[in-house]
Amino acid sequence: MLLQRIANRGIRLGTLLERAASRHPSNVLILDHDLDAAPQLGRRATIAEVADAVDDLASRLWAAGVRPGGRVVIYKSDAFDITLLACSAARIGAVPVLLSPQLDGATAAELVRRTERPFLVTDRSKLDEELPEGIFGITERVLLTAGVHEQATALADLAGARRIPAVTMPVDHPTLITHTSGTTGTPKLAVHTGRSLQARYRPQAAAVLPVLPGRETIALHVSFVHSRLFTALAISLLRGFPILVLRESDPKHVGDLFAQLRPGVLEAHPNSFMEWEELAEDPRGPLANVKLFSSTFDAIHPRTVRTLLGATRRRGALFGQLYGQSEVGPAVVRAFSRRRGEDDDGRCVGIPFPGMTDVRVVSRDGNPVSPDNPGYIEVRSDGRIVTYLGEQERYDSQVSDGGWWRMGDVGYRTKWGCVHLLDREVDLIEGFGSTLAAEDTLFGKLEELTEVIVIPGPDGRATPIVCTKDDKPLDAIRWQRAAAGLSPMADPVHMRLEELPQTATSKIKRLELVRLIAARTAPLA
Known part of the structure; x- marks a missing residue:
């Protein structure tokens, strides 16, 4: 009964902070950065103070002319006030x-x-350094969180605007629009409703409750523009968990904060967890109190899971992995414990949430799906978005009869129902096998690697792109031993981690990386 009650509380973005403050007003939000739109919060504020800031920003948006059903694009310098502004827009019935x-x-x-x-x-720096001059011609009004511009209105100038009661919109009305990762081209605008967000929240809240029966400090390092952040916040806020929101992922910076605040839960991108492996050796034990590591965006390397779980002293600590997509939310779940074996398959991403999501794998060529002949992974979930804004035909092309959504990944299911993710459809290298499995193997055998991506090279051969700790040269003999059991590959290409093109959630843009490598090796005209 308690489980169902927790799961049914709902997100409702516009009043999320207000409801959390009514239950746990003295609960705290801690930040590692300052906010342009709400500087009065500083780096530590009560949830009641944060809720008041959302109410205040909502009143300023209303004073600027924003009304229910209107759209408010938020494109500003990276900070948690992106999330607060989204809640503020939703509070007055607008669509962030x-x-x-x-x-x-x-x-x-x-x-x-x-x-x-x-x-x-937006802000002055985005206007000056990023956005084209014609931006004013395609917007209703430009509002600034920082700086001034003669053609824009500073939100600071609207301080003291009359407070507006929260506006309740129908559950099937758009409530949030996010964009896809853009790993395969121009991002698409994904339209979420109150109902679809609630459907995403429900399985995650239900899964967390048995693992965390008590009060824990939650540390979040999640893109401020991703729908996942809102479900993670709702779970934490409505249960009164103190929250640390990180903008930076640098291990030294993160280690200092974790050593002081001792979080019990970490939610982050897989690439951030890879960066934080070095914290396992920190004598201060910044990971010692972690009860649950949580990763949503990609399947994570087994080495990273083992390293992080080995660094916590909490009894029964778990690493929770959710496989999903911006368009459908989390679809399957898997938990790892310290008992995980060295040979455990990192490609196994888990099983569907019973009664909430379903998965099937469809043959690509009419032959039975198997590890050697992976099929298209398709998901059915009430958390699916309702459209791509302005691209309905593109959206319809990914939905089949029965509401099955094509994920763009290939894999197979075992007799136990476990979903195994082998590759993105667009990243398949015929005859090579799973590039993701190869990356797991290499990453597990070579502790000096900080990243390894296998892509098709200019000649079509599988080509590994490698990044190493401190950018040190890769030992050729060690590489050959690690790669001995894999399909033949070209010699590794050594790059610095910051050179790799990444999305907002730290995914590597593989197609862009392919083009980058091709341009590097192209002969001069």
């Missing part, structure tokens, strides 16, 4: 459209254009 600060200005402008004359919340 979240664009990653990492998007280039031309791509952001194209998405603004697709949104059809929205209000745009």
